[in-house]
Amino acid sequence: MSAQATIEHRRYLETLRVEAELLADTAAGARHEARVPSCPGMALGETVRHVGSVYRVVRAWLAEGTRPEQWQRDPRDGESVEDYLRAGLSELLPELDVADPEAPVDTWWPADRTVGFWQRRMAHETTIHRVDVQSAAGVPVREIPEDVALDGIDEVLHVWFGHRLGQLGVTGTREGTVGLHAGDRAWWVRADPTQSTVRRVDARDAGNVDARVHGSAERVYLWLWGRTPTTEVTTEGDVDAVAQLWALLRLATR
Known part of the structure; x- marks a missing residue:
């Protein structure tokens, strides 16, 4: 476990998978125009699209070794935002699911330039936006493990x-x-x-x-x-x- 992490890196990947699926499932049964209560100006569907875009920029960053300038920022014609998110996750996970989370990669935090940084960052990015989507959908917000x-x-x-x-x-x-x-x-x-x-x-x-x-x-x-x-x-x-x-x-x- 890297010096910055406070839980095992496998826990980040487990959290990412569970939270992403919960986010997508919630969005699929909700109005995409619903507003996110704690984020003025953000709608449910836009939040899902944002997370899918983040998955792709991180995947490209890992593959290219530096911050990318181009990536797929929006769903393709006819593609739902839920499928866009799931496809982005399926592309990102192989890059994150590595034997050594301390393998060196470029990041935007000098204190942690390892794959573990991105595992941690994506777990929390997804968890927070899952809360946003459930809040906007008006369904019970699932508890976050301590x-x-x-x-x-x-x-x-x-x-x-x-x-x-x-x-x-x-x-x-x-x-x-x-x-x-x-x-x-x-x-x-x-x-x-x-x-x-x-x-x-x-x-x-x-x-x-x-x-x-x-x-x-x-x-x-x-x-x-x-x-x-x-x-x-x-x-x-x-x-x-x-x-x-x-x-x-x-x-x-x-």
């Missing part, structure tokens, strides 16, 4: 908050530190006008922070991705520090 949600918290904090914001040239407007707690894990995050920083810490103490956020692994995971309101987690301390973390993640993950 181990997957905990790993997802770690991924969104390190990859998106800790790295992606810097790529975008986005920083906080004030110094603010937040301790996040879920299950038996904790993270310390800091935003200020120069950078965004995150580190894993002992679950018993997230250090000297301005605010704390805690809840079930699933609730914290979905909150960090903007899929559930702040009322679904428990917050303590400086509300502005919490609001800044949430707002910065909306910019990082859009």
